[in-house]
Amino acid sequence: MNDFFDAHSHLPDAGSSGPRVVCGTCESDWEAVLAHAASNARVIPMLGLHPWFVAEASPGWAPRLESLLRGHRAGVGECGLDFTRRETDRTAQAAAFRTQLRLAHDLHRPLAMHVVRAWGRLIDLLREEGVPPAGAMIHAFAGSPETAGTLQAMGVFLSFSSDLLQPDRRKLRASLRATAAGHLLLETDGTANLLPVLEGAAEIRGMTLEDLAAQTWENGRRCFKELLA
Numbered sequence: 001m002n003d004f005f006d007a008h009s010h011l012p013d014a015g016s017s018g019p020r021v022v023c024g025t026c027e028s029d030w031e032a033v034l035a036h037a038a039s040n041a042r043v044i045p046m047l048g049l050h051p052w053f054v055a056e057a058s059p060g061w062a063p064r065l066e067s068l069l070r071g072h073r074a075g076v077g078e079c080g081l082d083f084t085r086r087e088t089d090r091t092a093q094a095a096a097f098r099t100q101l102r103l104a105h106d107l108h109r110p111l112a113m114h115v116v117r118a119w120g121r122l123i124d125l126l127r128e129e130g131v132p133p134a135g136a137m138i139h140a141f142a143g144s145p146e147t148a149g150t151l152q153a154m155g156v157f158l159s160f161s162s163d164l165l166q167p168d169r170r171k172l173r174a175s176l177r178a179t180a181a182g183h184l185l186l187e188t189d190g191t192a193n194l195l196p197v198l199e200g201a202a203e204i205r206g207m208t209l210e211d212l213a214a215q216t217w218e219n220g221r222r223c224f225k226e227l228l229a
């Protein structure tokens with residue numbers, strides 16, 4: 001059995017067989033994500049500029065992204081803020097993220113976010129621009145239980161990866177427990193089978209694997225409903 005909703009993956013798309021969200025991260029993979037989704041009905045395509053690739057993006061990336069999104073049924077992402085490295089240009093990251101946040105609003109598409117060590121800036125930007133009403137999620141969520149509470153109250157879905165299973169990630173497991181059932185997603189992040197993540201998350205939350213699989217499937221359908229039949 002491997003038919004679960006995988007809320008975040010990448011090319012090459014090898015792990016899941018169930019419905020899965022496959023995100024582009026830079027200009028050079030957008031067409032490939034669209035082509036892959038065109039040949040596989042269970043792939044939900046997303047196109048975005050990942051914060052790691054902002055510095056090397058071409059000057060015309062934003063109009064090109066907009067035109068691809070207008071021409072295809074795809075969401076926006078992955079995009080966001082990653083302040084792990086001190087030398088990254090945080091202003092440029094925030095500007096690229098704001099552009100994509102506005103595209104999600106204007107085109108009424110779901111948004112997939114990558115956020116690391118930038119929670120305050122993220123929440124400010126979401127308050128300024130508003131959370132896109134077609135659905136918004138943070139992939140591989142690694143914030144605190146308090147941040148999880150703030151983001152859920154704003155209507156953001158939180159997706160957890162196999163990081164949960166690492167013995168030293170106790171705070172992450174507390175954040176999983178602090179996430180309401182209706183806001184929870186699970187993902188492979190393109191790395192592996194979803195089953196161990198589901199098993200681990202079910203144990204941490206004290207629920208059956210079947211109930212958690214059904215809940216995350218339902219949440220995935222709600223978060224990405226604009227891209228589903």
Ligand SMILES: [Zn+2]
Pocket residue numbers: 008009010023078114139189
């Ligand atoms: Zn990713």
